[in-house]
Amino acid sequence: MYTMSQAFRLKQSIEDAVIAGEFQPGDRLDEASLAERFGVSRTPIREALLQLGAEGFIDVRPRRGAIVSVPSPTRLFEMFETMAEIESACGRLAARRLTPDNDAAMEAAHRACETAARNGDSEQYYADNRNFHEAIYRASRNSFLADQAFALHKRLSAYRRIQLRARNRLLQSLQEHAGILEAIRAGDEQLAATRLHDHVLVQGERFSDMVLGLSPGGQSPAESRRQTAK
Amino acid sequence: MYTMSQAFRLKQSIEDAVIAGEFQPGDRLDEASLAERFGVSRTPIREALLQLGAEGFIDVRPRRGAIVSVPSPTRLFEMFETMAEIESACGRLAARRLTPDNDAAMEAAHRACETAARNGDSEQYYADNRNFHEAIYRASRNSFLADQAFALHKRLSAYRRIQLRARNRLLQSLQEHAGILEAIRAGDEQLAATRLHDHVLVQGERFSDMVLGLSPGGQSPAESRRQTAK
């Protein structure tokens, strides 16, 4: 559709640029330079930035401009923990409601991940991994929940990418995917939820650990590690 | 604070008006009349509306103006189901991490609900119920997750209110609260999650049933039509 407003397109473009890592956390998003870059006036740029701010994607500070959000280690851990809860909810529903279509979509995404992992192509794996997780969101057959999951996944993408660069993590991630898929297909809601939860949270913990070298008083990831035992 | 931008204040005002029911689902949010009403130009109004749209609170359709969202019965059910998943996640974490402070806050909110229920004051119960649930969100000790829960709770408030009017539902709700509190205090994550899930979802199911019985669109179209002329 070509009748879409510029502001909406700009919102998408800026979001893409942030996800692609062109603007990194902490970078300033100057209205004037963005306007020049995209060849429009400041008005639609402002509208795009404010919307991204409302979604939590960037941080717009009144009268002081917008920057790409810089969550504290604690905050980051909380975001991953929330992602873990939302994903496990998706997995639980998927296990309950799985249809052949959704099954096929997950299978295809999983195969793609497998190829990327075998080639050690972490950039490709990053993309395919996203597709795999999105296939699970859709398999929940709750489009609202899936939308929430998409949104949070996008917000965390900048942090996930860094962390997937470790080579052996790729293979481990792939194996976890296989286990998740197995549980969903078996219709085992509890197992699917647990496996997804751990899969997501281990990423968060690893990254938090990485960042947590300097910050004091943050919530220790180790503290929450014992959720598997019930 | 008086250094806050108008757009931000307007966003709050419009949101409040929607929650208060002044604008009902389906009502048009005309930029010009809102600008006149608040004594500002269209620019900050637009910015407020776009932000509310990004949060999912209202529905801004390109070139066709903003309206208060009118979720379909299916969508509404999905929203309640998602709320149930998020709340049960909060309950699970609360059971794991409960502190005396959070315990006391939940207790106080529960007592208030009890009084309101005994008096059959559904309007008061509506407010106290909100406090009780928010106390649980905070008890999760994950502020990001709690924020997500707050936001969704607000979006659903218009629909929850209607449904709490039934008198015996008040007492049943109160008893469910007691069971939830008990499970959290016992540190039983699984039980807390299940009870919260059911507590929230039963509301969603009841309301969805209610809407499904009516004509599609919920509120009568005749009433929304009146708003357009001025």
Added chain:
DNA sequence: ATTTCTGATCTTGCATACAATTACCATATG
């Protein structure tokens, strides 16, 4: 009577102008 077309009118989207606030930097001062 219902549908389709057409032009007038209203509304939104964007650009520009200006006002208000913050950031910057050189200089003065203890």
Added chain:
DNA sequence: CATATGGTAATTGTATGCAAGATCAGAAAT
């Protein structure tokens, strides 16, 4: 040397004007 201070530049917030799309009423056609 560190810290205040003043003024200027840079940036954000709001108002206004105009163009393009959407809405609506009434006439024409089936």
